[in-house]
Amino acid sequence: xxxxxxxxxxxxxxxxxxxxxxxxxxxxxxxxxxxxxxxxxxxxxxxxxxxxxxxxxxxxxxxxxxxxxxxxxxxxxxxxxxxxxxxxxxxxxxxxxxxxxxxxxxxxxxxxxxxxxxxxxxxxxxxxxxxxxxxxxxxxxxxxxxxxxxxxxxxxxxxxxxxxxxxxxx
Numbered sequence: 001x002x003x004x005x006x007x008x009x010x011x012x013x014x015x016x017x018x019x020x021x022x023x024x025x026x027x028x029x030x031x032x033x034x035x036x037x038x039x040x041x042x043x044x045x046x047x048x049x050x051x052x053x054x055x056x057x058x059x060x061x062x063x064x065x066x067x068x069x070x071x072x073x074x075x076x077x078x079x080x081x082x083x084x085x086x087x088x089x090x091x092x093x094x095x096x097x098x099x100x101x102x103x104x105x106x107x108x109x110x111x112x113x114x115x116x117x118x119x120x121x122x123x124x125x126x127x128x129x130x131x132x133x134x135x136x137x138x139x140x141x142x143x144x145x146x147x148x149x150x151x152x153x154x155x156x157x158x159x160x161x162x163x164x165x166x167x168x169x170x
Contacts (some may be wrong), residue, residue, distance in 0.1 A: 051076075
């Protein structure tokens, strides 16, 4: 699967994000994920942790591989979610503890969606945590300018939070 180029959103770039998204629907990207999960399980793997960033955050929340195949989930600055519907679907159908890394400026997962997630998952018996990274913008956990202290703290902190979440829940 091809990824969005690192410089796709740089000034002067003409990356066709809508075109890329048409080629990378949930249906089209599901098969490779299902294959990986099936292969891991055939080799005796019993616990799988999944992490998604931006577009990948949607994969964890909306259709996480094979239902209940993952044991723990982390997503950072998720995109293309239908809040509250996708959040409620996760809570109703999945048993994987969920960590969401969020930020200050995020049109894809704005403060209203972040607060809705907190409300929906407040009583999630499998575990929920949301970490808010002040001063960061959408994409901070992957594409960020680490010359700025708050942004560097967000990028490194999101990674550390994910590792700790996996250690605690796998």
